[in-house]
Amino acid sequence: MAAFEPTIIAFVCNWCTYTAADLAGTSRLLYPENVRLIRVMCTGMVDSQYVIKALLEGADGVLVSGCHPGDCHYINGNYKARRRIKLLKTILPQFGFEPERLRLTWIGASDGIQFAEIMQDLVTQIKALGPNETRLKMVI
Ligand code: FES
Numbered sequence: 001m002a003a004f005e006p007t008i009i010a011f012v013c014n015w016c017t018y019t020a021a022d023l024a025g026t027s028r029l030l031y032p033e034n035v036r037l038i039r040v041m042c043t044g045m046v047d048s049q050y051v052i053k054a055l056l057e058g059a060d061g062v063l064v065s066g067c068h069p070g071d072c073h074y075i076n077g078n079y080k081a082r083r084r085i086k087l088l089k090t091i092l093p094q095f096g097f098e099p100e101r102l103r104l105t106w107i108g109a110s111d112g113i114q115f116a117e118i119m120q121d122l123v124t125q126i127k128a129l130g131p132n133e134t135r136l137k138m139v140i
Helices: 017-027 048-056 077-096 114-127 132-139
Strands: 008-013 035-040 063-067 101-108
Touching: 008 048, 008 114, 017 035, 017 114, 035 101, 048 063, 048 077, 048 132, 063 077, 063 114, 063 132, 077 132, 101 114
Parallel strands: 008 035, 008 063, 063 101
Antiparallel strands: none
16 A cells, blocks of 8 residues: 555745745755645635635645744735634534644745745644545545
């Protein structure tokens, strides 16, 4: 049986984390290919439905990552995201998902190394959790 390779959906802010991912790439830093980036203009626009839909439709983990607090290009979008993610973590168990499948991070535009490290750490964490069982139940 093949080793479990998780699929992780990452909603990343255009101004910071996406730029850090780009920097990691141009710096030839290695990070796992399990992570699928979805570029958004700000973490504040990542609706709770996006996260739940990603998990329901097969993601093993979801990352929301953007500018550090105080650096949001839309003033307070990341503060809104932080409140939303905190709330989401409390309701995810009602859908059958472990809250650890969702992570919020701040990765600045110049943090290419940090980006690669966090992606590696996230994949390790999701591998330890195992496949998204709720997704599997829905398929059956
Ligand atoms: Fe990056 Fe708002 S613009 S989190």
